Amino acid sequence: xxxxxxxxxVSVKFGGLQALDSLSLDIxxxxxxxxxxxxxxxxxxxxxxxxxxCNLSGGQVxxxxxxxxxxxxxxxxQFGVTRTFQRSRLCLSLSVFDNIVIGRQNSLDLGxxxxxxxxxxxxxxxRENYERVHGLLRAFSEPLAQRIFxxxxxxxMIDRRRIEVCRALIAEPRLLLLDEPxxxxxxxETREFMGDILNVRKHNPRMSIIIIxxxxxxxxxxxxxxxxxxxxxxxxxxxxxxxxxxxxxxxxYLGTS
Ligand SMILES: Nc1ncnc2c1ncn2[C@@H]1O[C@H](COP(=O)(O)OP(=O)(O)OP(=O)(O)O)[C@@H](O)[C@H]1O
Numbered sequence: 264x265x266x267x268x269x270x271x272x273v274s275v276k277f278g279g280l281q282a283l284d285s286l287s288l289d290i291x292x293x294x295x296x297x298x299x300x301x302x303x304x305x306x307x308x309x310x311x312x313x314x315x316x317c318n319l320s321g322g323q324v325x326x327x328x329x330x331x332x333x334x335x336x337x338x339x340x341q342f343g344v345t346r347t348f349q350r351s352r353l354c355l356s357l358s359v360f361d362n363i364v365i366g367r368q369n370s371l372d373l374g375x376x377x378x379x380x381x382x383x384x385x386x387x388x389x390r391e392n393y394e395r396v397h398g399l400l401r402a403f404s405e406p407l408a409q410r411i412f413x414x415x416x417x418x419x420m421i422d423r424r425r426i427e428v429c430r431a432l433i434a435e436p437r438l439l440l441l442d443e444p445x446x447x448x449x450x451x452e453t454r455e456f457m458g459d460i461l462n463v464r465k466h467n468p469r470m471s472i473i474i475i476x477x478x479x480x481x482x483x484x485x486x487x488x489x490x491x492x493x494x495x496x497x498x499x500x501x502x503x504x505x506x507x508x509x510x511x512x513x514x515x516y517l518g519t520s
Contacts, residue, residue: 264291267471268438273322273332275305275312275495282308284495285322290438295464295472297486297503299479299512305495306475307349310440314346315339326438340368343437347427349446349475355416359407359426362415363396366430399429402466403459421452425459432463441474445481457481479507 268290275283283305290296298306311317313324315336324332331339345366353362377385393411400408403425415423424444431439441460445453461484464472476482482489482503489506491499499509506512 264293266290267292267326269323269325270309270313271323271325273309273312273324274320275308275317276320282495283312286492286495286497287322288490288497290471290473292437292471293464293469294488295460295474295486297482297489298473298475298492299477299482299489299506300492304492306492307442308495309492310346310442310473310475313339313440314344340434343435344440345431345434345436345438346440347424347431347442347444349442351423351427353415353423353426353430356414358412358414359400359418360393360396360411362426363399363429363433364392366433367392367395368434395433396429399432400425402462403429420447421456424448424456428459428463432467436470439470439472441472441476443475443477445476445478453478453481457485460485 266289268288270286270288272285272287273283274281274285286305286309288296298309300306308317312319312332315331315334315338319332322332323330326342326344329342331342331344334342379385397408397411400411404422407422407425410418410422415426418426428439428441428444431441444460445456448456460472460474464470474482474485486503489499489501489503490497491506491509491512499506499512
């Protein structure tokens with residue numbers, strides 16, 4: 264398997280609070296890794312550190328052997344790292360199309376004068392973006408693809424989550440970070456959505472995914488490898504079965520020891 268991503272001794276401090284403490288993690292191409300841990304254990308902080316939304320107080324982060332730790336978020340995105348957020352960051356008054364296409368900021372030509380003068384080029388780029396967004400939506404659900412110009416506030420929670428994933432996918436990432444994508448969904452919606460995630464992976468076999476999720480049956484279904492955090496430290500790592508068999512994980516997290 265080809266090695267894709269590496270975090271080495273990553274630490275993040277918020278004043279006196281050590282949110283991440285020398286966390287190391289290696290990710291191979293085309294794998295799904297589950298990040299598990301109690302509330303406040305540092306999972307989202309890890310995503311924020313990797314995507315440039317918070318400063319590292321130590322350590323290195325690399326993708327394809329290139330150091331990205333400490334770079335601005337926009338540059339990290341250009342290295343092919345995209346994400347979703349635990350709390351939705353969608354714009355409800357804009358259309359499905361607009362909410363997704365904004366994720367392709369690398370190739371959007373935002374120069375108003377150039378767009379006004381070079382109409383043919385502008386129209387072609389709009390057509391291309393339409394095809395891409397439509398194709399992504401169709402991969403999730405045909406009825407959703409029919410709603411490409413609906414305002415987002417008309418969509419239910421599962422479809423909104425799908426839009427968030429499409430927005431992260433339109434940049435064709437190498438590494439996709441999903442922060443608790445099932446938050447706010449019913450158990451049935453969650454099951455359906457996880458089927459979608461597996462489908463996404465089937466369509467993008469070289470893309471790697473790290474997923475934060477509290478629902479253990481979801482982890483069991485989607486993650487080939489799991490990493491458990493507590494107080495910002497890695498306390499267990501391995502297959503789902505190996506991790507849940509760990510006595511510490513059973514006692515401290517699953518409460519089943
Ligand atoms: N911007 C911030 N400023 C100060 N403290 C922060 C900040 N972001 C996170 N923290 C703290 O860092 C610790 C780790 O938080 P984080 O959100 O990463 O945990 P988590 O594992 O994602 O939790 P949850 O499962 O509840 O989302 C917590 O104690 C949190 O209060």
